[in-house]
Amino acid sequence: MRNILPVLVVCLVIVVLWYGAALWLNAAWVYDQAARAGTQVGFGQLVHDTMTLPRPKLPAPHQVLGGLWDGIFGQSVTSKKSLVYHGWMTLEVTMLGFAVGTLAGLILAIGIVHSRAMDMSVMPWAIASQTIPVLAIAPMVIVVLASVGLKGVIPKALIAAYLSFFPVLVGMVKGLRAPDGLQLDLMRTYNASRTQTLTMLRLPSSLPYLFASLKVGVAAALVGTIVAELPAGASVGLGARLLSGSYYGQTIQIWAALFMAAILAALLVAAIGIAEKVVLKRMGMAR
Amino acid sequence: MSWQAWAAIAFWIAAWAVNGTVANRWGRRKWARIFVPALFGVTLLVLWQGLVKGLNVPSVILPAPTQIAARFADSVPLLWGDFSQTILKGALGGYVIGCGAAVLTAIAVDRSPFLQRGLLPVGNFFAALPIVGVAPILVMWFGFDWQSKAAVVVVMVFFPVLVNMVAGLAATDPLQRDLMKTYSASYRDSLLRLRLPAAMPFLFNGLKIATTLALIGAIVAEFFGSPTRGMGFRISTAVGQLDMALVWSEIVVAALAGSGFYGLMALIEKTVTFWHPSQRG
Missing domain, CATH: 1.10.287 (Helix Hairpins)
Structure with missing residues (x-):
């Protein structure tokens, strides 16, 4: 405080x-x-x-706030001018992609922790792929998928999923390996199966890592969604709002959309922070 | 499915078996650490090639690796021009300015704990924002050439580097600072001999994160307007001409540039922070 x-x-x-x-x-x-x-x-x-x-x-800050206020409260929520409408569209895609990416990252992390071959083959590539500017080619992926007939929510969610996938994967591999040798030995003396070790020891002790990587992942998913909304032809979402603002020189509209995106990012990260606090407290892991 | 697809799948299964054996038997050897991921990468390429050829995927959707390689070899001068426009001018220029400004700001802020406590949460907040969204604004301000791309990169790399540098400058423990005091070291001396070296591991952490951000900023900004060269420009026009092999060649360039840039920073980090436990292995 x-x-x-x-x-x-x-x-x-x-x-x-x-x-x-x-x-x-x-x-x-x-x-x-x-x-x-x-x-x-x-x-x-x-x-x-x-x-x-x-x-x-x-635009001066009060003009941006005015545009933001007008976009959120001044329009009916179904209007094309409403930031709530565009924000909701972006949020929907972000959450879908985030859920898919987190789930995939979680499953692959469990596989990597249990299989040495998988660990040695996949992990170096997973880490190396972090250095590649995937986000920059996102709009192209959208256009290609659209030419195959895949339009709407799914391609955008794929980008968001891909971006949130790696933070979760890397974080969870670390988290699932967090239990030390003593704890793993104890599970062995109890004759615990691999599944039991996973559910009773590895998963619970990986939770702090999970939440840390979820925060990174959700922010990445939001950025991915917004960039995925950029290609011409997209009409909904905060990214499309940014682009149309830039075409027509509507600077206030750009800044308002940017602020809306910032608010969304802050809310999403804060929501995960609250979930983290509650869960870790109930599990007696709060620091 | 034709024979190519089956051959690729057979290769995949065989490679998986080899990798499993090698990983379990010689997993700790040095050669296995390189061999296993390399074989996995080759397998992915073979699988890609086999499935594209075997299932007759049209090249406007997904070209085969061999097609991409051929296109890449054909258009090296074009790719080099795009590379120098986007990476060397836009991304590197912005990277140097942004990181330099962030380090100087961090040092300036460092003298006031009050500002430090205020700036850290704000900087963290900005670092999590979809900053790439300022690209259209900056393109409007600075025009279509590489200056606007560099400006986007400056804004994108500034906050991650700032946050890490501020944390790094605060990383010395009181004992060390007391020691500097007993030597009656001036502010400048303690900054140069204690605080800056101690901040280096943190700084490089930020610099490494910033490499990828710089490339993203430079390429994405080109979607909002660019001269008739540059990687982002080439990607969006090649997509329009359904020249997917060229698009993938640009992606290969971006991937190589990204990992090369990162690797370079990691190498510099290794020489600068040789004393840090994480580097002593």
Whole structure:
């Protein structure tokens, strides 16, 4: 809690810098307009004008918040202009992809922990594949899948799944190996089968690792979904909102969509954080 | 299914058996550590080739590895031009600026514990955001050439590096700092001789994360507008022409660039932080 004041100060500094940048970046336009109209702008007029442009180079924070407010509360939730609608579409895909990716990562991690051959063949590639900018080719995957007739939610969810898959895989392999030799020996003396060792020792002790990688995974899934919504032709989702904003020069719309994405990311990570706290507390593992 | 597909599947089963035996019998040997993953990678390629050929998958959906290799060999000059536009100018330029700015900011913030406590949560928050979304804005500001790509990369790599560097500068323990005090070391001395070296493992952690982010930022930004060269531009136009072999060649370049860049940072890390337990093996 002692961090609240410093965080607030840092946020305040960011907002002040932002206003300054908005004034600086938008001033050229205002001066230009004034020169064409043959009028002079005083400083007060300049400040007022730079903060209220309909298509500013950099919208001031209150304009972005206004756009955000209008997008969330000012439209009916089924409207194409509603950020709730687009956010929901993005969230849906993210959650589907995240669930699939997590499940696949979990299953493969269990396989890797139990089979030496699998561990030695798959793990180096899994780690190496992390260094490849998969996200950058996501839009292309969408286009290719669309040409085969696969459209809508599934291709986007595939990208999200792929991106959340690796953090979960790597984290869970670490987590499933977390029990030390003493604990594994104890299971042996109990004559526990491999399944019992897995369900009673390995899975419970991997939970802290699982939650840590879920947080990374869900953020990655959201980014993946948004980038997957970028290719032309996509009409729903926050990514499509970003793209149409960029086509039509609607900067406020871009920033509002960006903020909506940030809010979604924060909510998703926070939700997993809460689940983590509750689960670990009930299991007596809370730190 | 024709014979190619069956041959590929037979190869897969045989390779799996070999890998199982090698892993269980000689799993601790050094050659096995290279042999097993290499055979697995080869198996994937063979399976890909066999299934594409055997099931007659049209090359506009998925070209076979041999087709991709041929296209790659054909268009080396083109790929090199895209590589230098996107990776050397956009990604590397942005990477150097962004990481440099992050390190300097971290050192500046380091003198004030108040700012540090404020900046860490905010930086962590920003590091988890879909920052790639600022790409359209920055393309609007800086134009279509590589400068806007570098700007996207700067924004993307800044926060992960900042967070790691701030954590790294705080990583010295009180005993060590007390020792520097008893030597009556100045701020500069203790920064150069204690805090910066101690921060290096953290810094390189951030730098390694940032390599992939840099490539992603540079390529994705090209989807929002670019000159008529660059990897992102080539990918989106080649998709339009259904020239999938060229798309895959660009993907191969991106993969090689990504792992090469990462490997380079890991190599530098090894020489700089040779003293750290994780490097002493």
